[in-house]
Amino acid sequence: MADVVSELRQQVGVETILDTASLSMRARNYWDSTPLEALALARPRTTEELSRILSVCHAHGQTVVAHGGLTGVCDGDRSTAGDVIVSLERMNSIEEIDVVGRTVTVQSGCRLQHLQQAVEQLGLFLPLDLGARGSCTLGGNVATNAGGLNVIRFGMTRGMVLGLEAVLPDGTVISSMNRLLKNNSGYDLKQLFIGSEGTLGIVTRVVLALKERLPSTNTALVTIDRAEHLATLLREMDRRLGGTVSSFEAMWGDYYREVTAPGGHHSPLGRQHSFYVIVEARGPDPVEDEHRFQAAVEAALQGGLIVDAVLPKSETERESIWKIRENFEALRRYEPLFLYDVGVPLRNMLEYVEGVRSDLQERWPNSRLFVLGHIGDGNLHFFVAPEVKGNNVNELHAASDEIVYRPLAHIGGTVSAEHGIGLEKKAWLSVSRSRAEIELMKTLKRALDPKCILNPGKVIEV
Numbered sequence: 001m002a003d004v005v006s007e008l009r010q011q012v013g014v015e016t017i018l019d020t021a022s023l024s025m026r027a028r029n030y031w032d033s034t035p036l037e038a039l040a041l042a043r044p045r046t047t048e049e050l051s052r053i054l055s056v057c058h059a060h061g062q063t064v065v066a067h068g069g070l071t072g073v074c075d076g077d078r079s080t081a082g083d084v085i086v087s088l089e090r091m092n093s094i095e096e097i098d099v100v101g102r103t104v105t106v107q108s109g110c111r112l113q114h115l116q117q118a119v120e121q122l123g124l125f126l127p128l129d130l131g132a133r134g135s136c137t138l139g140g141n142v143a144t145n146a147g148g149l150n151v152i153r154f155g156m157t158r159g160m161v162l163g164l165e166a167v168l169p170d171g172t173v174i175s176s177m178n179r180l181l182k183n184n185s186g187y188d189l190k191q192l193f194i195g196s197e198g199t200l201g202i203v204t205r206v207v208l209a210l211k212e213r214l215p216s217t218n219t220a221l222v223t224i225d226r227a228e229h230l231a232t233l234l235r236e237m238d239r240r241l242g243g244t245v246s247s248f249e250a251m252w253g254d255y256y257r258e259v260t261a262p263g264g265h266h267s268p269l270g271r272q273h274s275f276y277v278i279v280e281a282r283g284p285d286p287v288e289d290e291h292r293f294q295a296a297v298e299a300a301l302q303g304g305l306i307v308d309a310v311l312p313k314s315e316t317e318r319e320s321i322w323k324i325r326e327n328f329e330a331l332r333r334y335e336p337l338f339l340y341d342v343g344v345p346l347r348n349m350l351e352y353v354e355g356v357r358s359d360l361q362e363r364w365p366n367s368r369l370f371v372l373g374h375i376g377d378g379n380l381h382f383f384v385a386p387e388v389k390g391n392n393v394n395e396l397h398a399a400s401d402e403i404v405y406r407p408l409a410h411i412g413g414t415v416s417a418e419h420g421i422g423l424e425k426k427a428w429l430s431v432s433r434s435r436a437e438i439e440l441m442k443t444l445k446r447a448l449d450p451k452c453i454l455n456p457g458k459v460i461e462v
């Protein structure tokens with residue numbers, strides 16, 4: 001295997017290929033600070049360099065794992081001591097922002113927040129947004145088909161990608177850099193790579209569709225005490241705000257109390273309520289939009305849908321409300337803690353959550369379940385803390401998975417709404433996908449990666 005490293009260095013230069021010794025200072029990922037394991041880490045500067053790297057790996061049957069910002073949450077980025085990592089960190093430029101055509105062409109190692117800021121300076125708006133914006137990359141967002149905070153109005157990453165370029169496991173470059181909104185000429189090849197979690201090709205460049213920047217953003221944090229009012233409030237706000245609602249983020253009371261406990265986030269409202277929702281709307285007219293938004297919140301209060309509400313008066317206050325939703329560091333004191341990302345039809349959501357809670361309590365009486373989510377998208381995140389000492393963490397995780405995932409099949413749910421499958425949920429893919437679907441995924445994998453060198457063992461077993 002050392003031959004591979006020498007050959008890679010001959011092909012693209014010594015400073016592009018870091019060896020094992022130089023990796024000891026790099027953390028495994030956002031969640032785990034143990035040192036990164038790999039045979040070598042390649043940092044190509046161009047698509048052409050990456051193509052040469054993959055050709056060498058392909059010839060040697062060398063396994064390869066793509067790395068973006070390492071914020072992924074299902075072990076899709078996990079490497080072993082025998083893998084070559086390809087990090088897109090040096091392919092991070094914004095190549096072109098086309099103000100007239102409202103597109104941006106960007107290399108996949110560019111960080112999301114950097115791109116958001118660059119397009120905003122030109123009066124445009126990239127609707128993709130998630131809590132990891134400061135660290136995650138466009139390549140990772142595309143590879144995981146990231147969702148995030150604006151999906152209810154603007155959709156997922158898949159819907160924003162017009163074109164992309166990817167390098168196949170054998171080094172072939174597929175350049176599909178379409179900039180047109182409509183292009184039905186043959187198979188839509190880019191969709192093969194979007195959401196494939198680095199198993200079919202490494203994404204190098206992306207063309208994204210942009211929107212006009214909307215000058216008004218109105219936000220409210222509201223409280224709800226009756227569970228059935230969650231869905232009604234969503235419909236009411238959507239109806240009154242004429243389709244401008246861009247976020248509808250719910251936090252169950254246990255989660256809210258935990259992250260706003262003394263030493264945590266400031267709570268602008270009483271902490272005794274059953275649910276907390278951040279509603280946000282974006283529109284074209286700051287005066288009119290604010291008026292309409294306040295009226296909608298007022299109507300929800302008058303109608304008894306919500307119990308209390310706070311509307312931030314400054315950007316700082318707005319950010320402090322969003323931190324309650326986005327920054328869950330306080331939960332890290334629970335060990336172990338398992339994160340889930342399930343999708344559930346809205347009409348089954350409350351019953352499903354209570355079923356999971358009761359099954360967890362039956363299994364581990366002291367367990368804690370913290371729930372939050374993009375519920376307008378039918379997407380819930382759970383943090384499960386079994387709160388039992390001295391048990392094998394893998395066994396606890398498996399038992400927790402069973403409780404969370406098993407009921408999903410009956411209600412048409414999914415084991416992953418937006419994070420992907422990676423290694424962590426592979427065993428549960430069949431809850432959300434039929435045997436025929438999984439077979440077709442395997443056929444695609446074998447066709448594009450016959451030697452199975454790219455992110456092997458992730459998503460599906462071939």
Ligand SMILES: Cc1cc2nc3c(=O)[nH]c(=O)nc-3n(C[C@H](O)[C@H](O)[C@H](O)COP(=O)(O)OP(=O)(O)OC[C@H]3O[C@@H](n4cnc5c(N)ncnc54)[C@H](O)[C@@H]3O)c2cc1C
Pocket residue numbers: 030065066067068069070071072073075076077088108129130131132135136137138139140141142143144145146147148149197198199201202203204326418419422455
């Ligand atoms: C605080 C926080 C909040 C988050 N909130 C959300 C959220 O709201 N919605 C959401 O969807 N996710 C969320 N995530 C998860 C994560 O940020 C996303 O999955 C993100 O898209 C991963 O991007 P990344 O660059 O960090 O990818 P990585 O973690 O580096 O990689 C993720 C996967 O993509 C593959 N990959 C990376 N780059 C490429 C490439 N160029 N070509 C091919 N494959 C590649 C990797 O091999 C791996 O399988 C959150 C994470 C954190 C830490």
